[in-house]
Amino acid sequence: MSQTKTINVEASLDQGFTVRGAIGEHSLVIDQPVSAKGAGLGPTPLEMFLFSLAGCIGTIGRIAAFQKKINLKGMHITVEGDYNPAGLLGKPTDDRMGFQEIRIRAVIDADMSDAEKEAFLDEVCHRCPLHDNTRLETQVVHSIA
Incomplete structure (x- = not known):
């Protein structure tokens, strides 16, 4: 008997390489290092x-x-x-x-x-x-x- 649960994550890429997301009550940032032309704001x-x-x-x-x-x-x-x-x-x-x-x-x-x-x-x-x-x-x- 399957009881599948769906998890949803949304993210947005604006300027540069910074990707921001809101997951539940949490805000996350993914980016690239400055050496790779990112802003270094996150992993x-x-x-x-x-x-x-x-x-x-x-x-x-x-x-x-x-x-x-x-x-x-x-x-x-x-x-x-x-x-x-x-x-x-x-x-x-x-x-x-x-x-x-x-x-x-x-x-x-x-x-x-x-x-x-x-x-x-x-x-x-x-x-x-x-x-x-x-x-x-x-x-x-x-x-x-």
């Missing part, structure tokens, strides 16, 4: 994407810890990805436009063995919607409004 879209993945893993980690009655004191999540910027700059490349590889490392502060922490992280990543979207193909539809 790049790629940085925000990786941050969102780290945030999702942390959130699912907290949910899983509550459910399993694990005293999770905290998690430090590092997410890094490799990509070739040639494609997004309109230059020829044989590489895909997105990340070639994304690596996730987590330091888990809990009274668990290393094997238990590894199993916990495996479960968290399996349950994380953004991890799922980066691992599996997701249909993306675009159109002019």
